[in-house]
Amino acid sequence: MAISTKPPTGTRDFLPETMAQRRAVIGTVEEVYRRYGFLPLETPAIENLSTLLGKYGDEGDQLIFRLLHRGEKLSRLLEENPAAVRESQLADLGLRYDLTVPLARVVAEHGSRLPKFFRRFQIQPVWRADRPGHGRFREFYQCDADIIGSESMTVEADLLSAVCEIFDGLGFADVRIKVNHRQLLFALVDAAGIPEAQETEALVAMDKLDKIGADGVVRELLGRGIAAAAVEALRPVLSQELGDGNAALLDALTARVGDSERGAKGLADLREVLRMCDRSPAAGRLTVDPVLARGLSYYTGPIFEVEVADLAGSLAGGGRYDELIGMFLGRRVPACGIALGLERILVVMAERNMFAPSTDGPQVLVTCWSEELAPEGLALATELRRAGLRVELYPEKTKLGKQLKYAGSREIPLAAIMAPDEVERGTVQLKDLRSGEKHDCLRGEVCDRARALLGGDSP
């Protein structure tokens, strides 16, 4: 009996009480996505490694779970020339790492069957072989919405509006959205005198501003071999001293990027996003943050992260990735999306006590008087269930007091009792376990009586 019964490292079992919270959040997310005209998509947990590799940066590639070849294919490999076996030969399938790359593959594969502007939502788990930590898991759900097919910044505004409505719907009052633009970021790095070959290095360091502060980023930039003069030139951006408020900041950034084409494009897009959001649910919640970088390498335009006041890190993030679908299709298709991190949202909601008590457990326990009368109990349970009530059947004969105690421990409000004389008379006793009151009712009225006793709880 030495088998461990724990789920594997970084994964979790979701018992009913946790499931109720997860489903409540997913329900709100999905309801808003539906009202925003998004349609559901699901893709396989398993993808070809050729689909996954080269989309998430080097670190991402390392974190992809791979599926070992099986049977003959594997034995041949291990037998023929074992000394030459390399990781890449042992697998050609991997587990889904995010929901964006599978979407890009789907658009490339099924494009002709999809609307010109494809608005899809997708709520599924993804897997990353990351070191597990507080709120960081190896299996976790993402809740994505993306709009394919348009370069207009109305797309960004529409997505950010949906996100704001979701967080409002969940009960968050303090959501803020940081926005930046990949092209602007490159222009700023360029304007500081960092050569193109070091651009990605610089971005990786700048992305850590939240965690290690401006001085930390400066040290890291120098450590990565970036020239001191260039680092000094970047310092005002890192220290966020460029201007107060989006308008002033955008003006200061305009001056900094000079006549850079990428800079001008980034700034024009950001101004357009702000204008488009002006009368939307996202109005007043956007802050331009010229250091926001986002890790994934496929972003090409505006990028954003959603934050709440007292939490380091983001609850959602996304951006524009106009080149990713082209990697599969050979032809450019503009796209933009947002991913909500379900696990972090749940952690914050639990810490803030934002969940209403769950009310979807059984409403009636049909007790068991005797083995002989058990079919009578099943018949009664069927009637109550057909009337829409959630009914549990006590499965075996034991003292009635024990059965009622069981109902109490489960917080089941009503128990239905049928002793032989009640069966004979055609009655049922409903016991309200909250008040202790007993109600004798005719068999034909038991559903109505139970519903009335359950009041607002019943469907």
Added chain:
Amino acid sequence: MAISTKPPTGTRDFLPETMAQRRAVIGTVEEVYRRYGFLPLETPAIENLSTLLGKYGDEGDQLIFRLLHRGEKLSRLLEENPAAVRESQLADLGLRYDLTVPLARVVAEHGSRLPKFFRRFQIQPVWRADRPGHGRFREFYQCDADIIGSESMTVEADLLSAVCEIFDGLGFADVRIKVNHRQLLFALVDAAGIPEAQETEALVAMDKLDKIGADGVVRELLGRGIAAAAVEALRPVLSQELGDGNAALLDALTARVGDSERGAKGLADLREVLRMCDRSPAAGRLTVDPVLARGLSYYTGPIFEVEVADLAGSLAGGGRYDELIGMFLGRRVPACGIALGLERILVVMAERNMFAPSTDGPQVLVTCWSEELAPEGLALATELRRAGLRVELYPEKTKLGKQLKYAGSREIPLAAIMAPDEVERGTVQLKDLRSGEKHDCLRGEVCDRARALLGGDSP
């Protein structure tokens, strides 16, 4: 651009129209499970191989997808003594193969936090490295319900009732349930004179009766080295000539098994299941089938399969597995469950044209008059969405006719149009694309007018 955009062999992308059908079926399944007092559980896609192996029989073990070790652990293995590397060293994690073994692990791990009688439902994908075929996939959903903690046959009756209500709810009128008992099966094989060492061999052959007929099973039994006299003794069972109707059949079987303890137990349980179902939704739908075996090795008591008239194979199956949890816990915990095969149900429903047309697409397209007026469109879309309507925003400026044509092709019933003079006057034009009628309405009335035009379609 040589990357394949197809999903891996045996897996599928579910586009919105397919998703609508899948969700409709899952919705019905879940709704019935809830009324039957089952609570939701989810377990990780990834399990320790020690959890999975040895539960499904040898063939099952072969079909488990394994996750390749990564990084240092793998390179050390491949470098140190490559010639000695074996499959079992390359992985210690695998993908979920069914939902029953993970449930058994969960009960062993979290038992003290669960109700004495734990009724859980679980609707999640499982993975099997099977050869894909018609209606057979490598990733597919199961919809399970199980009751843990009681040996009473009310449990079987309660599960079979739920299954009947599900298939009724889905619109199947012709569901039949075959029932048998593992102990009876062993007793029959024993009574025919097949030695214990060959019992499993015999069961594997008998399980193929549906596919290869009685003569085929006889040939297979002989081919597996079972004595001709024993095979001849089994023939009446295989030919289903023992009796007409459950009562006559059970009597004939009673005579056949003689004083076998296992046989008596199996027959008593089956009689009890029939009695318990007598006034339940499963009444009149059960047929005792003494050859039904079911592949999985963990069953110990009653087993059942759900069938519809013109379909080979089953839409659901299950049974009692009183020893499985003990493999994790070291102490026996009785358990019984049913698994619905979502994919086969969907295939049959599609073939029989049982799906209602999907009505959950967008209801209103907010058109785009100009880049300048786009924020006005977003504001209007927000109002309509907050009124509960599903609204798509046309993302960019193009000819109005083209936008309306797009709405038509998407079967979106209403388009909202705001030209500059309408914005100035504070009005919106709603165009009903089904009738072609135009309705000018005040901005403040647009939600009510849209809802009225959508009639029964709106929430």
